Amino acid sequence: EYEKLEEKYSSTLTCPCTQISIPYKDLITIEVKYHQICTSDFIQSRWYQSFPSYNTSNGYIDFLSFAPSYFQTLETFCDIAKIIINNEINQFLTTTFVHAQIVINDLFYSQINSSINTFIQLTKNEYLYRMNLTNGLLHSNQYLSYMVASTNLGTILWYWSNRTYTIQIITDPIYNLNASGDKCYSVLDPTCDIDNNIFDIFGGMSSINWKLDGIRGGCSIYGFCIKIIIDLLI
Template sequence: MFSSGSTQINVIQHERTSTRLYILLLFISVIVIIINTVVPIVVVNKRLQLSSLIQYEKLISQYDSSFHCPCSTISIPYQKFITINVTYHQICSSDFIKDIWIQYLSNNNYSTISARTDIRVSIGALFQLLSELCQHSQTTIQNAIDEFLIKTFLSVEIVSESQFLLQINDITGYLESNTARLFSHSLQLLRSFVHGNTYVSVMA
């Protein structure tokens, strides 16, 4: 098959060797193709009892996509494995928003103050507003957390630790941004209300 037309013995032997090697490789390739076409792929299923996450991680790294581990429970409430701790501004836990302090400011007589813009005239109302803002923020956040925790995490198969943490981070990130958006919206409504009342008071 491989022939250069040379009459040298070593060249002829080299050409014969190349031809034989080519035929051998061609024959092996044909055999492999026939085997892959005719012989069916045998899938062996083994049922294992996993006792730890480490065992699962080892098996998934060994068998990759061919390894499947169905969950005995496909849904579980977030409150079973997630705890959310919220830290509020320190003013919301101070004495400045307590009723006794606001009542003290409201009971002071500032009738002798003529300037309507003097802060002492409206100081009680301002602290009352601050108290209500703190209560509103706490209520909004707590309601969002309670609503979130009763929802369920769904998965028909066990997921790796890294994938699980990624999903939880995405979910809690959405909870945080959505709660902030809701509070910002209600705060904007309050600002509009206060601005409207201020305008009416000035015009009165």
């Protein structure tokens, strides 16, 4: 009925609302659908704790040697996503839709859809901010990865004439070659892609077998997982 009046008296019709604000929770129901990895057996402890001990031979890095840490990290990422999404939903639904007059359906749905799209984008941004902040903190502190993809750690034992010993710790940076053939050092750039081979400064090379299609290599376990997460969000 209002739309008929709007069409007939569009320039003069006014219909003030007795209640100018309505919480979004009274207008919108949000149902979250997570990526299949976050509802799969791959992030269940019974899965990643079932991997047997797996030794990596010299010059060769196998995905199975760090697969438990990989899937456990994915589980953590999924848990963080659920916490952030729940917090953002609660915050969004407590905000209000405000309008002093009745609006036509097209305008109403346009404003609602705009608010929803903004909410979705802000939620993505919040998640990416948390992930990138953590990645930056880990990289700036130069944590050494078990899979030795960023730094080659070694020791030298010095024996002195006074019968004392000194242990010298050596850290040599490791690099890989990007698509253009340039060197990418993980100690300088945590976003390096590690696909097949990594090299040390003395010319030594180690090969990596990822085993599974879709696994993207990075400078650390965290780096591997965040590449997948970012691909899903973009």
